Amino acid sequence: MRSIWNGAISFGLVSIPIKLVNATESHSISFRQIHVADGGRIRYRKVCELDEQEVTAAEIGKAYEDADGTMIPITDEDLASLPLPTAKTIEIVAFVPATEIDPLQMDAAYYLSANGVPAAKPYTLLREALKRSQKVAVAKYALRGRERLGMLRVVDDVIAMHGLLWPDEIRATDGVAPESDVTVRDAELDLADALMATLGEVDMDTLHDDYREAVETLIASKASGEALQPAASDDHGGGKVIDLIAALENSVRAAKEARGEEPEEAERAPVAKVTSLAGRKKSGGTGAKKKAASTATSTGRKAAAKKTTPGRTPAKKTTARSATKSATKKTTANTAAKTAKSATGTKPAARKTSPKKRASA
Numbered sequence: 001m002r003s004i005w006n007g008a009i010s011f012g013l014v015s016i017p018i019k020l021v022n023a024t025e026s027h028s029i030s031f032r033q034i035h036v037a038d039g040g041r042i043r044y045r046k047v048c049e050l051d052e053q054e055v056t057a058a059e060i061g062k063a064y065e066d067a068d069g070t071m072i073p074i075t076d077e078d079l080a081s082l083p084l085p086t087a088k089t090i091e092i093v094a095f096v097p098a099t100e101i102d103p104l105q106m107d108a109a110y111y112l113s114a115n116g117v118p119a120a121k122p123y124t125l126l127r128e129a130l131k132r133s134q135k136v137a138v139a140k141y142a143l144r145g146r147e148r149l150g151m152l153r154v155v156d157d158v159i160a161m162h163g164l165l166w167p168d169e170i171r172a173t174d175g176v177a178p179e180s181d182v183t184v185r186d187a188e189l190d191l192a193d194a195l196m197a198t199l200g201e202v203d204m205d206t207l208h209d210d211y212r213e214a215v216e217t218l219i220a221s222k223a224s225g226e227a228l229q230p231a232a233s234d235d236h237g238g239g240k241v242i243d244l245i246a247a248l249e250n251s252v253r254a255a256k257e258a259r260g261e262e263p264e265e266a267e268r269a270p271v272a273k274v275t276s277l278a279g280r281k282k283s284g285g286t287g288a289k290k291k292a293a294s295t296a297t298s299t300g301r302k303a304a305a306k307k308t309t310p311g312r313t314p315a316k317k318t319t320a321r322s323a324t325k326s327a328t329k330k331t332t333a334n335t336a337a338k339t340a341k342s343a344t345g346t347k348p349a350a351r352k353t354s355p356k357k358r359a360s361a
Contacts, residue, residue: 005143006115007088009126009152009159016122017115018090020143023160024109029215062145079145090141090150090161098136101151104170107163112152123159130154138164191248198255 003019033042045054063071080087090112114123130137130153137152139161149164221228 001111003113007090007141009112009123009139010089010091011122011126012092014122014125015089016126017119018123019113019115020161021111021113022108023111027209027212029212029219084142084147087142090139090152092137092139092152094138095130095133095135096138097134098153101136101138101164102170105149105164105167107165110161110163111155112159112161127154127157127159130159188244188248191245191252195248195252195255198252198259200259 001021003021005020007018007020009016009018034040035042046060047054062074062076064074065071112123114120126137139150139152141148141150141161143163149166151162151164152159153162154160218228
């Protein structure tokens with residue numbers, strides 16, 4: 001691999017000559033700009049504003065534009081002469097636990113290669129010291145015209161360096177979080193935990209760029225003149241979740257089916273407990289509704305019974321007062337029996353023990 005920077009690691013009084021090599025590469029597909037009308041290539045030409053002549057890369061230098069528009073030329077020699085200890089040195093300033101580095105600061109990644117045989121011994125010493133301490137080194141270095149912050153750690157048997165953004169380059173999170181107050185229920189958290197457990201871990205080496213593969217297929221089909229069938233739209237309703245619990249349950253079920261889990265295994269999975277808990281809550285709510293309905297029905301029956309009491313029913317007019325009293329007593333007994341029957345749904349016990357009927361018989 002071609003080195004992009006040569007210098008040294010300053011480790012106290014130890015200096016380790018190294019070469020800086022890019023640790024990452026881009027596999028993204030690049031496109032050219034064309035004129036839609038005729039397919040001609042669109043190019044950018046660098047033209048001097050004074051003489052309106054196109055210039056080559058060798059004729060282009062650097063300059064700083066002052067507030068009044070004045071251009072102050074800056075050469076590579078000027079930058080190289082700056083009194084910076086990090087101009088050609090990766091200066092280690094501290095060793096800290098990796099957890100103290102905010103992932104938001106992570107930038108480009110590089111491999112540090114020992115430059116020459118004499119550098120092998122101190123290079124190995126620093127590598128093994130980092131391994132045993134389980135810490136990372138925080139360093140400062142200069143690259144492409146500016147001083148940068150870096151983190152050194154061990155990858156296999158190589159020292160890798162991650163470029164870091166300066167702390168003041170990280171924006172605050174003000175105004176990013178949801179402004180409305182949202183309450184998350186325990187049942188929702190349980191389902192989210194179950195979904196995380198179902199998805200499990202992943203081998204990072206198996207992940208690949210599906211979009212790049214789709215673009216390559218598109219280019220191949222265009223080049224061969226074949227029509228590419230559009231993929232089915234995966235519409236999730238614009239990202240609107242109507243029922244979060246149902247969405248989580250469906251996600252857990254789909255994740256298990258994707259992993260090929262049998263139903264028996266799914267029942268033993270943590271999601272089974274969550275589903276059962278939700279089911280119990282739902283069934284409990286249904287039972288409460290049934291109980292409320294039963295209570296309302298019983299109350300209605302009692303009210304109906306009160307409406308049919310003999311005290312509120314007008315008595316029939318008769319000529320004999322004794323007959324009226326006797327009829328009233330019989331009517332009262334029969335009405336009470338009917339009321340008890342309508343309220344309880346069973347035959348009244350008064351029929352079995354009615355001395356007046358036995359006497360009249």
